Amino acid sequence: MFENREDRKVNAPQVLVVGNSSVNCIVVSRVVERMGLKVRTERPESAALALRETSPAIVILDGGADNRDCDGLLGDLQKSREATEGALPAVILLSTANIRPDTLAAPAVDMVISKPLTVDRLQPAIDALRARNGDFARKSG
Numbered sequence: 001m002f003e004n005r006e007d008r009k010v011n012a013p014q015v016l017v018v019g020n021s022s023v024n025c026i027v028v029s030r031v032v033e034r035m036g037l038k039v040r041t042e043r044p045e046s047a048a049l050a051l052r053e054t055s056p057a058i059v060i061l062d063g064g065a066d067n068r069d070c071d072g073l074l075g076d077l078q079k080s081r082e083a084t085e086g087a088l089p090a091v092i093l094l095s096t097a098n099i100r101p102d103t104l105a106a107p108a109v110d111m112v113i114s115k116p117l118t119v120d121r122l123q124p125a126i127d128a129l130r131a132r133n134g135d136f137a138r139k140s141g
Contacts, residue, residue: 014130015039015126016054016089018047019062020069024094024117028060031122044069055080055089058129061109062094077108090129092122 014037017067025041032039042050051059051073061070070093076109081087091109098114111125 013018014056015058015060016047016050016056017041017060017062018044018070018073019094020044020064024036027117028062028094028122031119032060032126035123035126037126044072047073051076051080051089057089057133058126059089059090060092061092063096065096067093067095067097067099074108081108086133088133091131092125092129 015032017025017030017032017039018041019025020043029039029041040050040054040056047070059073063069063075077089077091080089090111090112092113093109094117095112095114099112110129112126113121
């Protein structure tokens with residue numbers, strides 16, 4: 001009836017997409033699925049629970065019009081990264097502005113992709129994080 005923690009890890013989505021715009025979440029999810037990866041989408045207010053339940057390897061945040069829609073999740077992401085070898089999950093921010101990750105107040109963000117979103121920008125970013133992270137698997141322990 002209840003899954004044990006190891007079963008959840010094995011069956012966990014590899015990519016968590018977070019945003020208020022259902023259209024943007026669907027577009028991002030389709031790109032991720034076409035890459036052969038598992039995906040789960042959540043609204044910002046429910047994403048912290050999903051992060052704890054699934055331990056994704058990559059989180060894609062849609063910052064919304066002011067790039068702040070997912071600010072409430074940044075602390076949880078940073079704690080998760082500090083607790084894992086390899087700083088997982090890797091984080092991509094979808095932004096309305098062309099900004100560099102090192103200029104953000106959020107050290108949990110690895111890459112920023114400016115909108116409008118295209119497959120030609122998102123797919124290489126995911127591939128780069130996959131190369132950095134290896135096999136996407138979190139080590140049990």
